[in-house]
Each structure stands twice: as C-alpha cells, then as structure tokens.
Amino acid sequence: MIDHIQIAGVLDEAACSALCAEIRTANGRAAELLGRDGQKPAWPEIRKTRRATVSPATEALINAVLVEHKPALERHFGLALGQIEKPQFLHYREGDFFVPHQDGNTPLIHDESRFRKVSAVIFLNRQAEDPSSQTYAGGSLVLHGHYSGPELRVAMPALPGTLVAFRSETTHEVTPVTRNERFTVVSWYRGA
Numbered sequence: 001m002i003d004h005i006q007i008a009g010v011l012d013e014a015a016c017s018a019l020c021a022e023i024r025t026a027n028g029r030a031a032e033l034l035g036r037d038g039q040k041p042a043w044p045e046i047r048k049t050r051r052a053t054v055s056p057a058t059e060a061l062i063n064a065v066l067v068e069h070k071p072a073l074e075r076h077f078g079l080a081l082g083q084i085e086k087p088q089f090l091h092y093r094e095g096d097f098f099v100p101h102q103d104g105n106t107p108l109i110h111d112e113s114r115f116r117k118v119s120a121v122i123f124l125n126r127q128a129e130d131p132s133s134q135t136y137a138g139g140s141l142v143l144h145g146h147y148s149g150p151e152l153r154v155a156m157p158a159l160p161g162t163l164v165a166f167r168s169e170t171t172h173e174v175t176p177v178t179r180n181e182r183f184t185v186v187s188w189y190r191g192a
C-alpha cells in the first residue's frame with residue numbers, strides 16, 4: 001500500500017478550465033528542481049515542464065483550497081501540518097515529464113525540502129487515451145512503493161478538480177506526455 005489520499009471536487013470544472021486557460025497564456029519559465037525562485041532551471045533530463053506565473057487572485061484561490069483541505073490531510077496522515085509552500089502552476093507539453101524523485105522529508109538531504117511533509121497535486125484537466133482537444137495522453141502521476149517492499153507502481157487517475165496528496169518522501173514520477181497538454185497545480189505542506 002502506498003499511503004495517499006484523493007479528494008475529488010476541490011475545484012469545479014469551470015474553475016479548472018479557467019485555470020488551464022490562464023496557465024497556457026501566462027508568462028512562464030522552465031520549472032526548477034525544488035521550486036526555489038531564482039534557482040537555475042532543472043537539468044532537462046530530470047524535469048521538463050513549464051511553470052506559469054498566474055495572477056495574485058488565482059494564487060489566493062489555490063491557497064484557500066489548500067488551507068481548506070489541510071485538516072483532512074492532517075487526519076489522514078496523522079500529522080500536524082504548518083505552512084503551505086507557494087503553489088506551482090505547471091504546464092506539461094508533449095514530451096514533458098518528471099523522472100522518479102522524492103519531494104522531501106528524507107533524512108539524507110539537508111536542504112529546504114526536509115520541511116516538506118505532504119505533497120499535493122491538483123489535476124486541472126483529464127487524461128484519456130482516445131483523442132479529444134480537452135484531454136491528454138501519457139503524463140501519468142505514478143507513485144512508487146517503498147524500495148524495501150514489493151515492486152509497486154500506482155498511477156493516480158487524473159480527474160479535473162481532484163487533489164491527490166502523499167507523504168513527500170514517497171517516490172513518484174510524471175511519465176512523458178504523449179499527446180496534447182497536461183495542467184496541474186502542486187504544493188507542499190510543511191510540518192507544524
């Protein structure tokens with residue numbers, strides 16, 4: 001079992017569509033590793049995605065959603081959560097991906113990421129194999145089981161408006177997008 005939680009409907013379909021449109025047209029840049037402002041772009045063999053700069057109102061909307069669902073995550077993971085990191089608004093185009101990685105909370109790495117306890121991803125559009133202008137193919141968020149256990153890979157269903165959260169030390173990846181564009185918002189809850 002890979003500890004995670006899915007909460008459907010944190011944003012409605014209209015809000016998801018509006019967000020996708022805003023991310024697509026907003027200024028953006030190659031996303032970094034760790035998401036630190038001013039950091040040099042990630043090596044393209046590790047992470048390839050565009051990070052958009054959205055309006056303050058949109059950022060406030062997402063912050064409110066992340067705050068609203070914090071108690072459910074605290075109950076699920078049995079953790080007291082504190083600060084929420086600045087959300088990232090991600091736009092994956094064909095060929096974009098993020099190799100298997102951990103977001104933080106690993107005792108081996110002593111950087112900002114050690115404060116991250118729970119990672120959250122909000123899906124903004126739908127993954128589907130049959131072509132439609134509204135959906136994308138590939139681009140699965142796949143959680144990996146702990147290396148010490150049986151080999152386990154669990155793809156998260158990408159439903160617009162669904163929030164998926166997992167412990168930040170969980171290895172996960174985004175497989176390459178093979179058709180169209182994928183939109184997500186990601187953020188991290190730190191320990192209280």
Ligand SMILES: O=C(O)CCC(=O)C(=O)O
Nearest residue numbers: 090103121141174184186
């Ligand atoms: O876009 C996603 O589904 C996840 C991205 C991710 O793993 C990250 O930004 O650390």
Ligand SMILES: [Fe+2]
Nearest residue numbers: 101102103172
């Ligand atoms: Fe991640």
